Amino acid sequence: MMIEAKDVSVTYKESPKPALIDVNLSIDKGEFVFIVGPSGSGKSTFIRLLLRELVPTKGQVTIAGQDIIHLRNWKVPYLRRNIGTVFQDFKLLPNKTAYENVAYALEVINKSKHVIATQVPEVLKLVGLGDKFESYPDELSGGEQQRVSIARAFVNRPPLLLADEPTGNLDPNTSMGIMSILNRINKTGTTVVIATHDREMVDSMRKRVVALADGKVMRDQMRGVYGED
Amino acid sequence: MMIEAKDVSVTYKESPKPALIDVNLSIDKGEFVFIVGPSGSGKSTFIRLLLRELVPTKGQVTIAGQDIIHLRNWKVPYLRRNIGTVFQDFKLLPNKTAYENVAYALEVINKSKHVIATQVPEVLKLVGLGDKFESYPDELSGGEQQRVSIARAFVNRPPLLLADEPTGNLDPNTSMGIMSILNRINKTGTTVVIATHDREMVDSMRKRVVALADGKVMRDQMRGVYGED
Amino acid sequence: MYTVRIRVYYFLAEAYDSFRRNWVMSFAAVMVVFISVLLVGSITFLGHIVGKITSDLENKVEIKIFLKDSATKEQVQSFEAKIKELKEVKTVVYITKDQALVDFKERHKNQPELIEQISGNPLPASYELSLKNPRDANKVAGKLENLPERKTVVEKINYARETIQKLFKVTGWIRVIFLVLITFLCFASLALISNTIRLAIYSRRKEVAVMRLVGASNWFIRWPFLLEGILQGLIGAILAVLLLLAIKAFVLAQFQSSVPWLPIDINSSFYNLLVFWLMLAGIAIGAAGSTIALRRYLTT
Amino acid sequence: MYTVRIRVYYFLAEAYDSFRRNWVMSFAAVMVVFISVLLVGSITFLGHIVGKITSDLENKVEIKIFLKDSATKEQVQSFEAKIKELKEVKTVVYITKDQALVDFKERHKNQPELIEQISGNPLPASYELSLKNPRDANKVAGKLENLPERKTVVEKINYARETIQKLFKVTGWIRVIFLVLITFLCFASLALISNTIRLAIYSRRKEVAVMRLVGASNWFIRWPFLLEGILQGLIGAILAVLLLLAIKAFVLAQFQSSVPWLPIDINSSFYNLLVFWLMLAGIAIGAAGSTIALRRYLTT
């Protein structure tokens, strides 16, 4: 099992309504899972849970067999280095160029200069940003920022890839390109979890689909579709 | 004519490649226009041009007959008060609640407390945020923030509504809801210009479509579709 | 009128909200104003006291005129009238021969052999002049030298030319040092406060840009920042002034009672004036700082 | 070893980059350190000089022992040996009867009648003692009073008990004031600098959160901030120290030449020590400030 969530509930302290309620979910190593659901249903909350950006109010989460809720603070970075994440709001470092942003994910795991200098350009070209190495985030279009975030997520070939709305700012063609990259990465054994609204994409890929609504798992379907209108 | 762009080129000073090249475009009062195009094709740049967030390197832009390029600095706010804008990155004020963010658009045009207290809740309920009045932007999900941005854009019933990727973070159902609201607003005479990647939406609405690619207008079609794959 | 009042209230509410919600920055600004005003205020206190002490010292400067024993009473009287007419002179004290002898004996009471030797009264009568402005000592001495009575009445005119010059150099330097210190502190405070405000507004520049983008005019954006700056400046200044009051009431009083012969008191009128200026400065700096810092983010 | 060196270089490069790219904040931090160090440094200068002047004044305190004319040479010699043995005494100067007369005449040259009257030499010989620590005057006077020679050799022991007490009260207060000022300035500087750093890091808290989210360990995040803080502190301190050097070289020299009789010089060893401490303080505060400020954003 890559991911195992048992009876997980999350309630943000600023909000009375829980964002996740009694979620049970197991994701195998090497799976490709879409998390779908209306806006505010708890998709991002689930992703943040796996990253241990927040701890659940109740329940238990393990990643690769490791209990991540009772993880010591100083061990959290080591968890995150094995998880590549595409954030819904990109979370790029504003004072670093596209190149440096991607390189940062390698620098934190102590990769040598040489490795960085070969992998970063490769990955940036893969997402179609071959001519934007030196641009700062606020000199990039929305979709370009999103692609930097995607490049950063998989540049260090993590065993688990989380993506929150990775194509929200991308046109269908670019989206399909990104999706085929993610698919390829998945084929090499990486577990991929994608929170998305992109019906077209979900429907065309026919992968496992977990549907959330109001913080509850409503549907968990192998080779599923986005769902009824 | 609501919007008239003549031979407009924009080159960002940090970038060698122009973001818009010789764009000619007229949009009538009351029209509903989709701007489509791949990521980085210049859609946001065009929107920012209309808001006078930037001035073109070359060419001429008028809105409602007014030359907005040679507009005096202190007149810019008056231009913007007549334009409601949904930003791709939402641009909410982080220290204000959802309610206060929407109210701010009315406060800048000196609306009375009474008007604010009736219109703001109405508009927030319309976009489905009836229970999030008191949430700060970072306590909202991506889609919820986007809807606050949408609510702010049309709360003061501007004659021109610009929306940059207004449904990028919304599920198809919510997207359709927002679209039908925009459609209704358009019916009351408001000019609506939407930059989007949402093929489903564009194809289903059959409105005028302007397609950009590499900063050039490639197609300008009444009752158009998103376009070939 | 009505709308204007609503606006004022709105801006005040916005400023207060912002003050509260940007607590880290508000705290920083208040603290910087507090420290700055406290520094300037306490150095001004110190400078005021030192100024008093130095003028006290300076006022000890006097000119001594020894009279000839041979001078007649009339000559002396007309001479006295003349020196009393000199506009630089503050007080004139006449010391009789007898008083001079008493003083001499008191001064030399350790040397009884010396005193024993004195027969009759060899000491002259004298005048001690104190001056309105001790710096005029030279001038007055010159005038005295030129009086017609110089030959008939006056034996010798004595004033500590060198000591006076030394004293004035020292007190002059003390004044310069305090002036420099206060000026420097004022500039430093200005720099520190504007620095902090600039930093605070820098970290909110995106917010300002958003306000511009949704149609807020520059003044609409500026007012809450201005009022917030004023609020920060005012709070900082009030805290500092209260602490200064405490210093005045407790520390200085203690100090004074320990060295009662020095004029250490800070009179209320000076304190009130200082408080007024410090508060004004706090407010002005808060307001100006935020406006100036804001300026560069209020384009486009 | 190799990887460690790469890391150090990487962190330095990161720190320098960040310093450059966050120019507004770097400038603010450098300026605050500069002003703070300058303030503390110049007040320390001033305190040092004032300290010198006051001890100079205090060292003028002396005890005068008038000898009986009737004392024999042997008695005086044994007495002199005894006072030279007192451990509180720094110097002993013997003034003969002749010298005393010369001094007296010089002092009273305005009163020729008085000098004329003196026949022979009524003035006693005396010893002038200066003390290692002038505050011991009372004690030494007491010891002298209890010597067996008090009756045979000594006519009178003279020291300005009241003046000394006044002097010590004043110099004591001056020292206290400067100590308080320097302490206060140190604390104020600390507060100001940590304030500024806190503000700078506050405005970069989102950046820190992102770093955490992509797997950077706390130390990986901390090092560049730490080095950046050190860089800021160092630059600020160097600028301040250079300005202090200029002050020492030009202003103080000017000052000294204007009042040559005062010991205004700041000796190099003191200056070097001060520079050392100020630089160290600048660096330490920069480093500690950024680490402490960072701490609260390094959770989760």
Ligand SMILES: Nc1ncnc2c1ncn2[C@@H]1O[C@H](COP(=O)(O)OP(=O)(O)OP(=O)(O)O)[C@@H](O)[C@H]1O
């Ligand atoms: N920091 C927070 N504090 C309080 N409430 C929050 C916070 N973050 C999210 N929420 C609330 O929790 C619920 C779930 O949020 P979440 O971000 O998981 O939704 P989502 O499924 O990602 O939505 P979207 O598709 O719009 O991104 C929402 O109702 C949201 O308002």
Ligand SMILES: Nc1ncnc2c1ncn2[C@@H]1O[C@H](COP(=O)(O)OP(=O)(O)OP(=O)(O)O)[C@@H](O)[C@H]1O
């Ligand atoms: N501030 C800037 N400085 C330099 N270049 C910029 C800047 N903003 C955008 N660009 C560049 O201009 C081009 C057009 O950007 P724009 O944001 O208009 O694209 P877009 O069509 O909105 O793309 P997306 O769909 O990804 O949002 C892009 O190549 C982008 O990198």
Ligand SMILES: [Mg+2]
């Ligand atoms: Mg989300």
Ligand SMILES: [Mg+2]
């Ligand atoms: Mg865009």
